[in-house]
Amino acid sequence: MIREYLGFDLSEYRDGNMAKGVVYGSLGACVDALPWFMVALGLPYVLGGGNGFASAVALAVSVVGFVLGVFLKTQALNANFDATYAVVSNARLRLANHLARLPLGRVLSQRDGAWAELVTAQFTMYQDIVTNIWGCVVAGTAFPLLLWLLLLWLNWACALVMLAAMPLAMLSVPLAYRLLDRASEKVASSRQMAAVNALEIVTGARDLRFFDPRGQRVAAARRAFELLRDESLKSEVAPAPALLIFSLVVFLGASLAIGVASLRFIGGGAGAVAYFVEILVVLRLAMGINDIGIYLAAMRFVGSILNRIRRVFDEPVMPQAVRGQIPRDGSVDMQNVSFGYGDAEVIHNVSFRIESGSMAALVGPSGSGKSTLASLVARLWDVEQGAVRIGGVDVRDIDEPTLHKTVSMVLQDVFLFPMSVADNIRLGKPEAPMDKVIEAAEAACIHERVMQLPEGYDTVLETGDVVLSGGERQRVAIARAILQDAPVLILDEATSSLDLENEAAVQRALSNLCRGKTVIVIAHRLWTVHDADKIFVLEKGKIVEHGSHADLLSAEGLYAGLWGLQQGI
Structure with a gap:
């Protein structure tokens, strides 16, 4: 008592x-x-x-x-x-x-x-x-x-x-x-x-x-x-x-x-x-x-x-798979997925498939459900109805360590921990040797900047520190994802708030990162994803259009309207 x-x-x-x-x-x-x-x-x-x-x-x-x-x-x-x-x-x-x-x-x-x-x-x-x-x-x-x-x-x-x-x-x-x-x-x-x-x-x-x-x-x-x-x-x-x-x-x-x-x-x-x-x-x-x-x-x-x-x-934890299954590839399937925050449903019966190794973009007006869909793929939330599968396996049947090795995210709001640059890059793979860390940094176009820091890769970064610019911090996050080498990558368009020099460097880093992976991009500027294999257009939690850039323009629907607004047409 x-x-x-x-x-x-x-x-x-x-x-x-x-x-x-x-x-x-x-x-x-x-x-x-x-x-x-x-x-x-x-x-x-x-x-x-x-x-x-x-x-x-x-x-x-x-x-x-x-x-x-x-x-x-x-x-x-x-x-x-x-x-x-x-x-x-x-x-x-x-x-x-x-x-x-x-x-x-x-x-x-x-x-x-x-x-x-x-x-x-x-x-x-x-x-x-x-x-x-x-x-x-x-x-x-x-x-x-x-x-x-x-x-x-x-x-x-x-x-x-x-x-x-x-x-x-x-x-x-x-x-x-x-x-x-x-x-x-x-x-x-x-x-x-x-x-x-x-x-x-x-x-x-x-x-x-x-x-x-x-x-x-x-x-x-x-x-x-x-x-x-x-x-x-x-x-x-x-x-x-x-x-x-x-x-x-x-x-x-x-x-x-x-x-x-x-x-x-x-x-x-x-x-x-x-x-x-x-x-x-x-x-x-x-x-x-x-x-x-x-x-x-x-x-x-x-x-x-x-x-x-x-x-x-008392809040229920995310159920963990007892015997985790291994995804066979990087394909992503959503089948009749519905989800809401509290009583407000924000995703309504969404289904789509993204082939392994392809690039897909999620576009649409603000509040249409783009980030929520990406969060469901990464299992930040569990779906209320339907299923999300990676490599043919329901994400709920993938144990947490395997899921972390399977899905990686690079977001606009990068968080660097108060530890060395090397340890920040190693976050997703703590056992990685130093030569692999340097390779990842070089691929992310951040190696030269790191070497200019007082102690190079051993320089400790404080949260909120201004030693690194926004673009440089994003490249550290990209190096982290390159080192993790997950087959599925989720990108919240990381260049929308950068200057031209940093944007070019981040784009080169992203090109190195995305090579050979299944990439899901949450796109805010449509021109950055016009080369995507498939574009899914969301409105009010539903996929209202999908196809290639050319197909969507010729359909003269919501995507074409958004493209026209951004191009000043």
Whole structure:
């Protein structure tokens, strides 16, 4: 129960440190309670004129107990932190692995920064709270229990009054949970928006400088941060009304218990020293019970974070082939494929065939489904109806490593990782020797530029760095695809935003890359694909025309109209 409540079930990590922390924490609580037992047992004797030896023994026991308590608490702290950090770290890695197995389209559909905020900030909050709460829950529960047993021995009536106060105080806990749930959801939403805005400000700094002179996006980011500040402050005090009720009930119970002890003292049933000890134990017990309310609120806050993490774990991963089949060639077939994002269907009963080693182009107006079709070929999403086959094998029956070796993509928006140029090129084939990396770079027309970098192929590229121009970054991505040497290549026309010099270099690199492969081009400028073996024209998620450039022009349909617009006819 506690494992699920604190999220330990999300981790596959199992270690004796967690049990060790419980043992040390419980023993530490016993040692913390020891002075109270010494006071209850020894104070009446000492004040009653007991000998000095007994006082010395009591003092010695207290000192030993203090030293032992420090040792046990230190051991408990170390064990708890080791265990909880390992548990949370493993859960974070499992979440990252789960994200990697989700349909890639689902991952990309989330705004930039949202996943990062979940894996970093949310997990950090969870980690910071649970590492402290786990040890406190153990010791914080054991210590009041021991004090209650002591009070039961001293004055059973007082103990029963304090016991009766507990369930009454717990009635306020559901209210605290409701207040916390409402506040924590708002904090999570505002934190995600703040993370997204921060990332937009950093990654879009150049565009903002030129196109947002009034600072509208910066102002929006500032509002997001101010909202996060306000919601965070509200969440800190959100459970306060319920916790106040909890405290009032606990200390009201303590007042009644002191009243019971007072009646016993007035009636002559207890001496002054015993009465004084009972009051001390009641007050310390009330403080311990009150701390339990705080722990419960903190655990609920952890629970609200865990709910968001569990929602991601609950998302279905991309099913993997148990026995992966090998495509016989690079041909691509779509048969009666339909697909939609949510309830909106964007691909409607599409069928086509692309022969192995041929070049096909997907053209059409914006939003016609070109990129979605290409994503289905690469299995970034799974089709809802129909089938996509490569080399006669349904892509759902191809295991992930084989699919990665079979299909490669070169997109307009190139992402280079913060590692060396060589490792960026090796990304699709990590075992490739250096001579093959250089061959790929030469074929991609980027070798000479790499050799001009400070450390050549060992130069580390930072994400977003301006060491390489846009065209040069695309040529690194092309070298990556050349080295991977997948038989099926998907190109999102990579030259539409380049200057003439870079465009010519990228076109030469693409010619080297496409040789002997099945190529699917998402074309924005029709003149770049007029030599394609087959052109598929899409409109509103359907193929409305297909054929060669000449055939489509003579048909005087949508393609001819688009061609005329681009040629200024």
